[in-house]
Amino acid sequence: MYQVGNLVKELSDKHGRMRESLMPILQEIVQKHNYLTDEAMVEVARELDISAAEVYGTASFYTFLDTQVKGKYVIRVCKTITCSMKGKSDIIQTLEDMLKIKIGETTTDKQFSLIETNCIGWCHKAPAILINEMPYTELTPEKVSTIIKDYMQK
Amino acid sequence: MAVRRIELMLCTGTGCVAGGAFRISEALEKEIQKQGLEKEISVIITGCNGFCGHGPLMLVQPDGIFYGFLTPEDIPFLVQEHFLKGRPVKKLMFSPPEKKEPVPLLSEIPFFKKQLLIVLRNRGIIDPEKIDEYIARDGFTALEKVLTSMTPDDVINEITRSGLRGRGGAGFPTGTKWKICRAEQKMPKYIICNCDEGDPGAFMDRSVFESDPLSAMEGMIIGGYAIGASHGYIYARSEYPLAIKRMNLSISSAKDYGLMGKNILGTDFSFDLEIRQGSGAFVCGEETSLILSIEGRGPEPIQRPPFPAQSGIWGCPTVINNVETWATIPVIINRGADWFSKIGTETSKGTKIFSLVGKINNAGLIEVPMGITLKEIVYDIGGGIPDNKKFKAVQTGGPSGGCIPYSMIDIPIDFESLIEAGSMMGSGGMIVMDEDTCMVDVAKFFIQFTNDESCGKCTTCRDGSEALHKVLTDITNGDGKEVDLEFLEEVGNAIKDASACGLGTTLPNPVLSTLKYFRDEYEAHIKERRCPALVCKNLIKYYILPEKCTGCKLCLKNCPPGAIKGELKHIHIIDQSKCTKCGTCLDVCPPKVSAIIKVSGKEMENITGIEEPYPVKRKGGKNET
Ligand SMILES: Cc1cc2nc3c(=O)[nH]c(=O)nc-3n(C[C@H](O)[C@H](O)[C@H](O)COP(=O)(O)O)c2cc1C
Ligand code: SF4
Ligand code: SF4
Ligand code: FES
Numbered sequence: 205m206y207q208v209g210n211l212v213k214e215l216s217d218k219h220g221r222m223r224e225s226l227m228p229i230l231q232e233i234v235q236k237h238n239y240l241t242d243e244a245m246v247e248v249a250r251e252l253d254i255s256a257a258e259v260y261g262t263a264s265f266y267t268f269l270d271t272q273v274k275g276k277y278v279i280r281v282c283k284t285i286t287c288s289m290k291g292k293s294d295i296i297q298t299l300e301d302m303l304k305i306k307i308g309e310t311t312t313d314k315q316f317s318l319i320e321t322n323c324i325g326w327c328h329k330a331p332a333i334l335i336n337e338m339p340y341t342e343l344t345p346e347k348v349s350t351i352i353k354d355y356m357q358k
Numbered sequence: 359m360a361v362r363r364i365e366l367m368l369c370t371g372t373g374c375v376a377g378g379a380f381r382i383s384e385a386l387e388k389e390i391q392k393q394g395l396e397k398e399i400s401v402i403i404t405g406c407n408g409f410c411g412h413g414p415l416m417l418v419q420p421d422g423i424f425y426g427f428l429t430p431e432d433i434p435f436l437v438q439e440h441f442l443k444g445r446p447v448k449k450l451m452f453s454p455p456e457k458k459e460p461v462p463l464l465s466e467i468p469f470f471k472k473q474l475l476i477v478l479r480n481r482g483i484i485d486p487e488k489i490d491e492y493i494a495r496d497g498f499t500a501l502e503k504v505l506t507s508m509t510p511d512d513v514i515n516e517i518t519r520s521g522l523r524g525r526g527g528a529g530f531p532t533g534t535k536w537k538i539c540r541a542e543q544k545m546p547k548y549i550i551c552n553c554d555e556g557d558p559g560a561f562m563d564r565s566v567f568e569s570d571p572l573s574a575m576e577g578m579i580i581g582g583y584a585i586g587a588s589h590g591y592i593y594a595r596s597e598y599p600l601a602i603k604r605m606n607l608s609i610s611s612a613k614d615y616g617l618m619g620k621n622i623l624g625t626d627f628s629f630d631l632e633i634r635q636g637s638g639a640f641v642c643g644e645e646t647s648l649i650l651s652i653e654g655r656g657p658e659p660i661q662r663p664p665f666p667a668q669s670g671i672w673g674c675p676t677v678i679n680n681v682e683t684w685a686t687i688p689v690i691i692n693r694g695a696d697w698f699s700k701i702g703t704e705t706s707k708g709t710k711i712f713s714l715v716g717k718i719n720n721a722g723l724i725e726v727p728m729g730i731t732l733k734e735i736v737y738d739i740g741g742g743i744p745d746n747k748k749f750k751a752v753q754t755g756g757p758s759g760g761c762i763p764y765s766m767i768d769i770p771i772d773f774e775s776l777i778e779a780g781s782m783m784g785s786g787g788m789i790v791m792d793e794d795t796c797m798v799d800v801a802k803f804f805i806q807f808t809n810d811e812s813c814g815k816c817t818t819c820r821d822g823s824e825a826l827h828k829v830l831t832d833i834t835n836g837d838g839k840e841v842d843l844e845f846l847e848e849v850g851n852a853i854k855d856a857s858a859c860g861l862g863t864t865l866p867n868p869v870l871s872t873l874k875y876f877r878d879e880y881e882a883h884i885k886e887r888r889c890p891a892l893v894c895k896n897l898i899k900y901y902i903l904p905e906k907c908t909g910c911k912l913c914l915k916n917c918p919p920g921a922i923k924g925e926l927k928h929i930h931i932i933d934q935s936k937c938t939k940c941g942t943c944l945d946v947c948p949p950k951v952s953a954i955i956k957v958s959g960k961e962m963e964n965i966t967g968i969e970e971p972y973p974v975k976r977k978g979g980k981n982e983t
Contacts, residue, residue: 227654228634234637289717322807322810323560339597
């Protein structure tokens with residue numbers, strides 16, 4: 205868990221306090237902390253003068269506006285057809301073995317979360333994953349394990 | 359800079375760099391110096407031209423000769439032969455698989471010859487982060503022409519006459535949409551660029567914004583002038599950070615140059631652009647949903663009419679078009695509607711970008727005139743199917759589309775023909791499938807996708823996709839019943855008729871089209887518990903042929919769950935209760951031995967029950983069983 209502190213206020217100053225400011229504010233909180241806490245959402249509702257239920261309702265519609273605790277690095281593995289044809293299950297196997305978690309889980313040290321996602325637009329270089337916003341493509345189990353080792357050292 | 363006699367355009371796109379393009383450039387520089395040709399030849403680094411399957415590659419200008427699969431070792435010979443002695447090197451040219459004679463000229467290679475680059479005109483040619491390079495390639499001349507010599511109605515007429523139809527999926531005539539919006543009295547009006555691309559297999563919008571962001575933006579400014587809007591939004595999916603970075607850069611450099619913002623090019627027309635990001639909801643690509651998302655409201659799609667052109671963002675008239683549609687606009691303005699409408703077919707004008715992915719040799723983006731046949735795309739441009747496998751089908755139109763079987767390979771690709779075939783254009787994803795693809799599994803994939811992405815507002819879409827998915831899962835698990843096929847058709851048609859947005863109304867297409875063209879595969883799963891493509895795990899078994907196994911232990915060592923029993927020089931056996939059907943053993947068994955087979959249906963029962971490994975005895979080169 206993180207403390208939002210002044211963040212919501214700062215973001216509201218930056219993006220405004222209108223209904224259309226809601227998404228950019230939530231997105232920037234997630235960019236910083238990878239997920240939304242209840243505290244953050246209540247704070248946003250207060251700043252924009254809308255109900256907390258509305259904030260929660262909006263957030264829950266979008267898979268990237270996560271309301272569950274997420275690690276520092278969120279690994280999204282494309283599970284869609286082209287990546288599947290090109291061996292995404294080996295990639296998932298490697299990731300699960302290395303991180304010792306299953307799809308949908310977060311490591312106990314809160315470094316990594318592993319989730320599946322739909323097509324991320326790198327189908328010609330399948331299989332592909334995103335780590336936070338960074339795409340990694342044409343993966344093999346060996347390539348993935350080098351990449352993850354790098355992140356583990358960060 | 360002195361004009362050199364020869365220019366070597368060496369590709370340094372991602373694919374070619376991975377293949378060693380920089381080592382080629384070093385080798386070239388070295389040999390050119392050695393031969394004293396540095397005053398005559400220069401090496402020019404370029405971006406990707408899409409022919410990545412043949413990299414590292416280069417083009418010799420002005421001759422137009424293409425060399426591919428280059429290695430540093432080839433370079434001295436190449437430089438001496440071609441540039442010193444004037445004898446182009448045949449063995450480094452492109453040779454088509456079926457013909458013996460190589461094709462020297464890039465422009466004659468089918469991959470390039472059959473393409474026509476309008477939207478991708480600047481791909482690999484300009485630095486997308488430098489506005490000057492866009493301007494040097496006629497960038498903003500269309501905007502200048504519009505602002506100085508055309509009325510808004512002239513612009514709309516030109517676009518209407520060109521026959522341009524939206525590239526985002528539905529193919530609505532762009533000129534007509536603009537005209538409806540212009541006719542609305544309410545002010546202000548807005549422009550939106552839909553870059554929420556999410557169709558499986560499609561990534562053209564990402565590529566346009568990554569390789570030539572200003573082309574789409576110039577189109578949007580022209581659109582703003584035509585309908586009377588001074589503000590626009592680009593809605594981009596957040597999965598595309600590089601594209602978003604380049605949008606931001608382009609906006610600020612266009613403003614610096616007076617090409618965006620207040621009083622563009624000194625006229626009284628002003629236009630500003632703002633970027634909004636999605637957050638991982640596919641349905642937000644639907645126009646009414648996208649608009650609600652920008653407004654910060656719950657983005658469940660709403661019934662049209664009214665269309666956004668009448669009542670869009672904040673209830674104001676709004677033109678929303680796809681990235682590719684916007685990027686086509688400047689070219690139509692510059693070269694004229696007559697020129698554009700000569701390209702393509704009667705009802706589908708111009709070019710379309712497709713992304714070729716899946717089981718295809720030249721995977722990547724291509725741009726072709728409408729009306730080209732599927733066969734030309736898959737074989738001439740795509741280079742056919744890898745590993746000499748059989749071409750089975752192409753899935754077009756993403757989750758809204760369908761599968762087109764091999765038997766229809768001569769179909770011309772345009773909006774109408776694809777719909778007639780039970781598929782659709784969609785955003786242009788083409789997923790190529792070979793004989794190893796199970797069509798029931800493919801249908802299940804797409805239904806899983808739409809079920810994930812349904813916003814849940816309509817029962818038909820939400821529960822209908824769930825029901826379809828359950829039945830497809832049963833069939834692929836071997837639990838299918840004969841009535842299931844009728845059920846799929848009935849539910850499919852019901853969903854089509856009663857959902858609020860395009861996601862629901864088109865979601866049954868992958869099921870209905872595979873049922874239409876590959877019914878025998880569905881039946882094999884149900885009646886014989888057999889997966890003809892040997893994909894569905896519940897319906898296949900791996901088996902080691904005793905007469906072929908040499909007892910090398912390779913499969914045993916590599917089997918992840920340890921399901922293989924055996925010792926050195928003993929016939930190995932798979933414990934079916936432990937096997938997870940991962941296929942590793944089949945991959946590692948040496949090709950010369952090929953002792954492991956995959957079977958389905960009746961053959962699964964015929965597997966002879968050897969219980970324990972026993973020694974390999976060779977007689978006449980074969981094992982005794
Ligand atoms: C579920 C769904 C998703 C869509 N996704 C996109 C998209 O990612 N990009 C796009 O341009 N159009 C998408 N569309 C189509 C848009 O609603 C709209 O028709 C299009 O943006 C209009 O632009 P055009 O006329 O230039 O094609 C989608 C439609 C539906 C029903
Ligand atoms: S058809 Fe599906 S995605 Fe579209 S509004 Fe209805 S439930 Fe939502
Ligand atoms: S398919 Fe996989 S699990 Fe089954 S025997 Fe072969 S290697 Fe082992
Ligand atoms: S299918 Fe995985 S990136 Fe498109």
